[in-house]
Amino acid sequence: MRVKSNALGLIVLVVIFGGIAASSLFNMWNTSSEKIPARYQTGEFEGQFDPSDIRGSYTFGDINNVFAVPADTLAMAFGVSNIDDIDSFQVKNLESLYAGLKEQGKEIGAGSVRVFTGLYLGLPVNLDEEYFLPKPAADILVEKGNLTQEQLGYVNIHVVDMDNIPGEQGSLIEKPPADENTQDERVVKGTTTFHELISWGVSEQQVEEIIGGKIPAPGMTVREYCQNNGISFSSIKEILNSLIKK
Amino acid sequence: MNDKIRLRYIIQVLFFVMVGAITLNHSLAETGAGISWLSNASIHALCPFGGVVSVYQYFVSGTYVQKIHESSFILMWIAFVLAVGFGPVICGWVCPLGSVQEWVAGIGRRIFKHKHNNFIPYKYDRFLRYIRYFILIWVIYMVAVTSKLVFADIDPYAAMFHLFSDELAAGGLIVLAITLATSLLVERPWCKYACPYGALLGISNIFRVFKIRRNNETCINCNRCTDICPMNIEVDQGEVIRDHQCISCLKCSSEEACPVQKTVGFTIGRGGTGDAC
Ligand code: SF4
Ligand code: SF4
Numbered sequence: 001m002r003v004k005s006n007a008l009g010l011i012v013l014v015v016i017f018g019g020i021a022a023s024s025l026f027n028m029w030n031t032s033s034e035k036i037p038a039r040y041q042t043g044e045f046e047g048q049f050d051p052s053d054i055r056g057s058y059t060f061g062d063i064n065n066v067f068a069v070p071a072d073t074l075a076m077a078f079g080v081s082n083i084d085d086i087d088s089f090q091v092k093n094l095e096s097l098y099a100g101l102k103e104q105g106k107e108i109g110a111g112s113v114r115v116f117t118g119l120y121l122g123l124p125v126n127l128d129e130e131y132f133l134p135k136p137a138a139d140i141l142v143e144k145g146n147l148t149q150e151q152l153g154y155v156n157i158h159v160v161d162m163d164n165i166p167g168e169q170g171s172l173i174e175k176p177p178a179d180e181n182t183q184d185e186r187v188v189k190g191t192t193t194f195h196e197l198i199s200w201g202v203s204e205q206q207v208e209e210i211i212g213g214k215i216p217a218p219g220m221t222v223r224e225y226c227q228n229n230g231i232s233f234s235s236i237k238e239i240l241n242s243l244i245k246k
Numbered sequence: 247m248n249d250k251i252r253l254r255y256i257i258q259v260l261f262f263v264m265v266g267a268i269t270l271n272h273s274l275a276e277t278g279a280g281i282s283w284l285s286n287a288s289i290h291a292l293c294p295f296g297g298v299v300s301v302y303q304y305f306v307s308g309t310y311v312q313k314i315h316e317s318s319f320i321l322m323w324i325a326f327v328l329a330v331g332f333g334p335v336i337c338g339w340v341c342p343l344g345s346v347q348e349w350v351a352g353i354g355r356r357i358f359k360h361k362h363n364n365f366i367p368y369k370y371d372r373f374l375r376y377i378r379y380f381i382l383i384w385v386i387y388m389v390a391v392t393s394k395l396v397f398a399d400i401d402p403y404a405a406m407f408h409l410f411s412d413e414l415a416a417g418g419l420i421v422l423a424i425t426l427a428t429s430l431l432v433e434r435p436w437c438k439y440a441c442p443y444g445a446l447l448g449i450s451n452i453f454r455v456f457k458i459r460r461n462n463e464t465c466i467n468c469n470r471c472t473d474i475c476p477m478n479i480e481v482d483q484g485e486v487i488r489d490h491q492c493i494s495c496l497k498c499s500s501e502e503a504c505p506v507q508k509t510v511g512f513t514i515g516r517g518g519t520g521d522a523c
Pocket of ligand 1: 342437
C-alpha cells in the first residue's frame, strides 16, 4: 500500500487536530498550569505541598488556593497595593517592582515568596541567601512566633526597609506611613489584618463577637475572613471602624 | 510546485501562522490586551519536546517541568503516533522552525545553485549528523537534574516566537540567527546537526510502518531523488530508506522528483508500486 502526499497531509491534520479535540473533550488539553506544586517526598511533611516549588508565574491567588496563605497577607507582606485584583498579582512581578534594590546587590522576587510562605506555614524551606524580605514580611513572620533561632537570624539579616527602596517602582509598593500620619491611617481597609485591629485597641473578644467566630490567624486580613465566610466586609468594616481608638 | 507538494507548503504555512498568532496573543494577554477568541498558550505549551523532557519528572514526582503543561504531553503522544506510522512527519510537514529554514534555503539555492546543500564533504558530514543525539541526551539529563527548561535559553524555536516578547533569550536569538544564516548554505542545518527533538523522532525511521521505498526494477538511475533530498540521503543507493535523518517530506517520491511513475513512494511492502491511498 502506498500513501500519497495529499493523503499524508490529511492524515497529519486529522491526527493533530483530532488528538487535540479528543483531549479537550476529556478536559485534558490544558495549555496553562493548574499550579500544582511538588510535594515533600520524605520526612515529617511528606505529601504536603512544598513552597520551594512556588514559581514566578504563581499569583497571590494561586498561593492562597494551594497553601492557604491569604492573598491580602502576601500583598501586605510584600508591600503590594494600588492594584485592583490582588489575587492575580504574579509573584515574578516583584522583581520589577523592587528592581531598584538590585543596585544594592539585593533581590526581592519569587525566592522571597518561597521563603516567606515556608516560614509563615512553619514548613521546611531553603533559606535562600540571594533573596530578601520587605520589612512588613519580616514583621509578620516574627509576630507569628514560629521561627527557629536560625530562621530568625536569617530574617533579621535578609530584611529590607521599605523606605530605602530606590527607583520608580514605588507606584505599586505600599510604604509604611510616616509617623505623624499613623493616627489617620487607623481605618479598616482591604489589607487590614486582625493583628492590626487589636493593636489599634479593639479587643480580641470584641472582634470575635463582630465576626461571629474565632480569629483564624492574626496575619489574616479581615476582608479575607469575610470572603471565606460569606460575610459582608463593608458592614463589618464600619462597625470595626467605630471601635478603633482614635 | 505541483499540486501534491503544495499541500505540504500550505500545512507548513498554516502551522507557522497559527503558532505565531497564538504566542503573540500570549504576550498581548500578559499586558491585558489579548484577543479573547484566540488561544493565548505559551510557546512551551505548544511544544511536544517539552513533553519529552518532562517525562522523567512526571513519573518521579507527578509534576511537570516549569512552563510545561498537559498540552505538551498530548502533543508528544500525537507526534509519537504519527512517527510510528510515518516517521518524522512533524519535522517535514509541521515544525515552524523546519519550515522557516526551508524558506530561507530557497534564497540560498538561488544564490549558490548546485553548490547549495553540498558544502560539507559527506565523509565528515555523516558523523556531524550524530551531534544532535548528544544534545538530546544532554537536554534530557539536565532537565531531569534541574527540573528547569535549560534548553529554553538557547532554543531557536522559542526565540523565533519570542521576538516581540520580553521572554526572548539572547542565547536563543544568537542560535536562531546562526541557523537562519547557515540555512543559506545548507538545507535545515538546525534539524540536521542540532535539534534534539528531530534526533528523537529520527529514530522512528528505523521502524516506521510506511517507509520511503525505491523500486530498483523501474528506476532509471537518474539520481534526481538523491539530488532533491534536503537531508542529503542517497535515496538512489538503497531500496528502503531507514536513514535517521529522513523527514518524510516525500520530495524524492514519484509525485515530485522521481520522473518514473510509482518508482519512489511511501509504502508498506516492497517497491514504490502498490495501490495508492
Ligand atoms: S528536526 Fe527539529 S527543527 Fe527540524 S523540523 Fe524536526 S523538530 Fe523541527
Ligand atoms: S529521503 Fe525523501 S522523504 Fe526522506 S527526507 Fe529525503 S526527500 Fe524527504
